[in-house]
Amino acid sequence: MCTYLTETIDLAGSGKGPRGWFALSRAAVYVDHPQHAPYEHTVNIDFANPALGPSARVAVELTEEAALALVDAIRNALAAAPPGLASAAANLPPTSRAAAG
Amino acid sequence: MAQAGPTFDVMMAETVFFAGHGGDRIEAYLARPLGPGPYGGVVVIHHMPGYDEATKEITRRFAARGYLAVCPNLYSREAPGASPDDAAAVARAAGGVPDERLVGDVAAAAAQLRCLASSNGKVGVIGYCSGGRQAFLAACSLPLDAAVDCYGAYVVGTPPEGAPSTFTPLLGIADRLSCPLLGLFGAEDSYPSPEQTAELERALTGLGKTFEFHTYDGAGHAFFAVDRPAYRPHAAIDGWQRVFGWFDRHLNS
Numbered sequence: 001m002c003t004y005l006t007e008t009i010d011l012a013g014s015g016k017g018p019r020g021w022f023a024l025s026r027a028a029v030y031v032d033h034p035q036h037a038p039y040e041h042t043v044n045i046d047f048a049n050p051a052l053g054p055s056a057r058v059a060v061e062l063t064e065e066a067a068l069a070l071v072d073a074i075r076n077a078l079a080a081a082p083p084g085l086a087s088a089a090a091n092l093p094p095t096s097r098a099a100a101g
Numbered sequence: 102m103a104q105a106g107p108t109f110d111v112m113m114a115e116t117v118f119f120a121g122h123g124g125d126r127i128e129a130y131l132a133r134p135l136g137p138g139p140y141g142g143v144v145v146i147h148h149m150p151g152y153d154e155a156t157k158e159i160t161r162r163f164a165a166r167g168y169l170a171v172c173p174n175l176y177s178r179e180a181p182g183a184s185p186d187d188a189a190a191v192a193r194a195a196g197g198v199p200d201e202r203l204v205g206d207v208a209a210a211a212a213q214l215r216c217l218a219s220s221n222g223k224v225g226v227i228g229y230c231s232g233g234r235q236a237f238l239a240a241c242s243l244p245l246d247a248a249v250d251c252y253g254a255y256v257v258g259t260p261p262e263g264a265p266s267t268f269t270p271l272l273g274i275a276d277r278l279s280c281p282l283l284g285l286f287g288a289e290d291s292y293p294s295p296e297q298t299a300e301l302e303r304a305l306t307g308l309g310k311t312f313e314f315h316t317y318d319g320a321g322h323a324f325f326a327v328d329r330p331a332y333r334p335h336a337a338i339d340g341w342q343r344v345f346g347w348f349d350r351h352l353n354s
Binding site: 005006008026028030032033035038039040046048050053054055057059 | 149150179180183184186187188189190191193194261263264321322323329330331
């Protein structure tokens with residue numbers, strides 16, 4: 001089946017695509033047919049920066065189990081680190097931090 | 102193995118550009134036998150994953166069976182020159198291809214085929230997955246000679262909450278179906294489900310339309326896709342025979 005449903009979020013960070021690292025601005029998450037994974041349906045995540053063009057994209061296609069394990073792993077990794085260590089607010093560039101202070 | 106029909110083993114297959122909906126320059130893949138014809142034409146509508154190698158292979162397959170075939174890149178505008186999977190991701194994020202634009206692009210593709218010197222003037226349309234719905238849409242919106250809907254969802258039925266408006270059901274325009282319709286579906290598909298294709302069958306019967314539907318046991322969505330786990334040889338082989346039978350009857354007779 002084609003689900004057509006897509007969850008989209010704005011985000012900050014970086015990804016590494018075919019032409020190297022680039023800033024990410026958006027992620028799309030959907031359960032649908034994969035392009036490559038050997039399954040009929042997968043959880044597909046596109047990390048992208050539309051301003052840089054269609055190829056500024058890091059794509060993953062995960063089984064449901066893998067996607068849920070990834071969610072847990074992300075939560076566990078964050079729980080093991082000091083609170084807020086990786087938050088955008090704690091990691092502002094120096095000029096921005098000065099302005100914020 | 103013996104061929105089911107004549108083969109046309111000298112062909113030209115190439116990327117072309119023409120003015121699509123709104124005069125926009127769009128990319129397309131054109132495959133045609135190099136004999137004098139006259140040949141019927143087929144507009145191939147690619148699936149949601151895009152204008153990919155598998156769809157180009159389908160387009161060449163029509164040429165090898167004596168058809169002028171063209172597959173417009175429906176994502177030409179969003180992602181010109183991008184790889185098919187990147188282009189599909191962009192188009193998906195944008196909510197899919199607007200119906201009006203699809204109809205304009207198919208109209209332009211059909212006109213391109215009719216203008217070829219070896220055309221017999223007849224043009225049909227075939228689409229897969231989201232392209233199945235779009236083939237039905239085109240056949241209800243344009244004067245065509247034959248149509249094939251391969252497991253297109255949301256011709257009938259209600260899209261889930263939050264689905265893009267580009268998946269509006271089409272039952273309301275079924276009375277405008279301009280040509281004979283062949284529908285090929287999987288019994289294990291949920292989009293469209295056998296109940297939905299049965300509903301469409303009842304509607305088309307009521308409207309007095311010419312159509313044939315076949316639903317394959319043991320097959321789900323995308324059973325024609327040779328490069329995907331959904332491929333079901335028994336359904337695909339029989340399906341191809343029915344597709345060529347349909348087009349031979351309505352486009353090349």
